[in-house]
Amino acid sequence: MNIENLKDIIKDMFLVTDWITKLKLVNQIDMLCLNNHFETEIKETIDVVMLMYHNDGNVHEIRHDALSLRILRQYGFKVSQDVFRGFVNRGCDNNIDVQELIAIFEASHLGSESESLLDNAKILSTKLLENKFSNIKQTREALQLPLNRRVLWYDLKRRISDFKNSDEDNIVLLNLAKLNFNNVQANHHQELGILIRWWKKLGLMEHLSFTRDRVVESYLWSVGVNYEPQHKSFRKWLTKAITMVIVIDDVYDLFGSFKELECFTNAIIRWDLHEVDLLPNCMKVCLEALFSLTEETALEIQTEKGGILVLPHLKNAVHLFLILYNSFFLVLFIDSFNIVTLIMFIVGGLLQSIIYGSKVVQ
Known part of the structure; x- marks a missing residue:
């Protein structure tokens, strides 16, 4: 299938009603550098998530709270840091897995100077990751450089490989990411050739x-x-x-x-x-x-x-x-x-x- 066919299939994925599922899809699209293909769908999803995040009345898993906070803040929405209060209050007694800790760790880097709760969540999640999960590759990569400080495009080939081997494997997203990467790289190569010729001519x-x-x-x-x-x-x-x-x-x-x-x-x-x-x-x-x-x-x-x-x-x-x-x-x-x-x-x-x-x- 070509890029347009794959895009149509992925757009249909946004029709699900569960906002957590939609939010995970947005995160996958962002991580695979495909967001420019789905700007309208992402905006609509973020608006829904922002509404549901405050009004659905349910208690969510901490990994979903962390993902919500990170994605919403990444797209410019102000979200309360209070979702991490329980995590911080429990301190080292938290019994959560590595994926939840990494989600908290990544979200905690989107805090402002006055948000001490997020600062404490960052310190605590870092400590727990270093003490309990330092031998895991994903932990080492997160601690080395959080997502908000990475240039995602330069990390894309590795993330495509990681995505392929993860339990979140989505063959349609994966195929689109590969095609998109090759197309964009070809465009970059052409642009660079033009600039090199400009420089030599100068x-x-x-x-x-x-x-x-x-x-x-x-x-x-x-x-x-x-x-x-x-x-x-x-x-x-x-x-x-x-x-x-x-x-x-x-x-x-x-x-x-x-x-x-x-x-x-x-x-x-x-x-x-x-x-x-x-x-x-x-x-x-x-x-x-x-x-x-x-x-x-x-x-x-x-x-x-x-x-x-x-x-x-x-x-x-x-x-x-x-x-x-x-x-x-x-x-x-x-x-x-x-x-x-x-x-x-x-x-x-x-x-x-x-x-x-x-x-x-x-």
């Missing part, structure tokens, strides 16, 4: 021999942010932005003098290539590439998103990044005879990471 490596060739790593980073096929333009724009940030980072770290970097930064703030005659040719080429890429990206976004004026916002983002970047190097070079210590470079790396991360979040 020619920065020829003029800036000191810079790093990181277009593949940049693309993998963008896939980690959003792997779904419909977001290929986002991946292209983000990959190019990351690649350019790496080049600029190398210009600051490895090449430019303080005066050159000051001129380089001022040119970007003014968004003007005039008065850069004193800069080395490689820095001029870098500026030209940055300006061209920013304006090209703005035009592509405007075309794709329907005339939104993007360029001023992109310029402001670049300005902020460079101003903060240059401020750090001003501290380093304030005394031209200073020796830059390892600690100073570590602080600089942290600052750059914070700046970079903040732009991605925005």
Whole structure:
């Protein structure tokens, strides 16, 4: 069967009335990275689960409470942490199996700072997993990195294999996951080929021999942010932005003098290539590439998103990044005879990471 036939069969699975069964199906779909195929069905299910979760009047198994809390919070609903009060109050006297503990452990990572009950549930579930079930593969994987901190797409091949061998085996979901994985990977491979050709045509490596060739790593980073096929333009724009940030980072770290970097930064703030005659040719080429890429990206976004004026916002983002970047190097070079210590470079790396991360979040 093809993808569309399999999708139709799975959509029929959402017709069951038991909300716990529907919630388990949503979880399986999420874990197999199929949620973009069932957005309408998932939204309807989450709305039903949210209603039933508070109003069905039944006492549920703790694994179902944990799964409900994790999925509902994952989709943006506020759910009370009180479902874990009994678990926390019993402490080490809890007599529950490894699957229930892992469910509690995973759910406890979706708490906020003020939710001490979830913090205690996290501590207790971690302790019980380490003491009682540390020899189980699933326990080791959960403790190593909880689900909410994983890039699910990069874990998918392993999860397909685990799903195949689990008692939750659903041959239709499994077949769809395999077909979807192969299709999406093929699209990613094609996108990466286009980006590699763009990078080679840009020619920065020829003029800036000191810079790093990181277009593949940049693309993998963008896939980690959003792997779904419909977001290929986002991946292209983000990959190019990351690649350019790496080049600029190398210009600051490895090449430019303080005066050159000051001129380089001022040119970007003014968004003007005039008065850069004193800069080395490689820095001029870098500026030209940055300006061209920013304006090209703005035009592509405007075309794709329907005339939104993007360029001023992109310029402001670049300005902020460079101003903060240059401020750090001003501290380093304030005394031209200073020796830059390892600690100073570590602080600089942290600052750059914070700046970079903040732009991605925005």
